[in-house]
Every structure is written in C-alpha cells, then in structure tokens.
Amino acid sequence: MILPEGVTYAGFWIRTGAAVIDSILVIMVTLPLLLLYYGPSYFSDLSGSTGPLDFLLSWLFPAAASVLFWIYRQATPGKIMMSLHVVDASTGSTLSVKQAIFRYLGYFVALLPLGLGILWVAFDKRKQGWQDKLAGSVVLRDDS
Numbered sequence: 001m002i003l004p005e006g007v008t009y010a011g012f013w014i015r016t017g018a019a020v021i022d023s024i025l026v027i028m029v030t031l032p033l034l035l036l037y038y039g040p041s042y043f044s045d046l047s048g049s050t051g052p053l054d055f056l057l058s059w060l061f062p063a064a065a066s067v068l069f070w071i072y073r074q075a076t077p078g079k080i081m082m083s084l085h086v087v088d089a090s091t092g093s094t095l096s097v098k099q100a101i102f103r104y105l106g107y108f109v110a111l112l113p114l115g116l117g118i119l120w121v122a123f124d125k126r127k128q129g130w131q132d133k134l135a136g137s138v139v140l141r142d143d144s
Helices: 012-038 052-073 077-081 097-111 116-122 130-135
Strands: 084-088 137-141
Touching: 012 052, 012 077, 012 084, 012 116, 052 097, 077 084, 097 116, 097 130, 116 130, 130 137
Parallel strands: none
Antiparallel strands: 084 137
16 A cells, blocks of 8 residues: 555654653553552652662563564554554554664654654645654545
C-alpha cells in the first residue's frame, strides 16, 4: 500500500494528547506495583533505580509495550483513543520490528536537545518528529 496523496498527518497537539493518555496508563500500571514491592521508600531513594523490578517496570515494560502495540495495532492505547495510526512512511503498512525499535529509541534522541525533535512535528510538512524520521514512520489521522 502506497500512501495516497490525501492522507491526514497527525499534528503536534493530538499526538501530545495521545502521549499524555499513554503516560497516565503506564503510571496506573507500574506505580501500584512499584509501591507494593518497594513501599513508600520508593519515592525517597534518590539513586535513580531501586532495583531490578524498578528497571523492568519503569524502562523495559513501557518500551516493550510501545513496540508491540505499534506492530500489532499500529498504535498505542492513547493513539487508538485519538484515532491515530503509526505506519511506514513510504508504504503505509505496519512497522517492522526494526522500525518500531528505532522509533522508540528515536524518542531519546528527539528529547535530548530540549525536546526539539518532538517539537519538530509542529513544523514538518509530514508532521514527522525525529523519532519518525529515524524509523521511517508517519502518524496518520483516521478521518473516517
């Protein structure tokens, strides 16, 4: 499937809304588990990581969930709620595993220079952030 001329790319604000929804969902899953395991001292530990479960739930789980949602649903729950789809930029098909992983890692690159790579969505012709450019992906709105 080649992207037709009239597709609607998802802009900055709707993608921000989807990201907020995803963040809230991740917090709703991980925070109770972290508090159950580590107790209230979880918040007072300033080392950055309190143990393997913290790393698993705070870093690995969100990464795996995002990649799997992009591959199997073309969207994370927040993007599903906003009727958005993450697809290959040239074909419009589902991302490959490699593209999905590059897209996730691309968020770290996009955030490094004061979030400029995320803000790039607001100014780019195809509404691609740096993570999209690195992975060869676009986010489309379902206007139907």
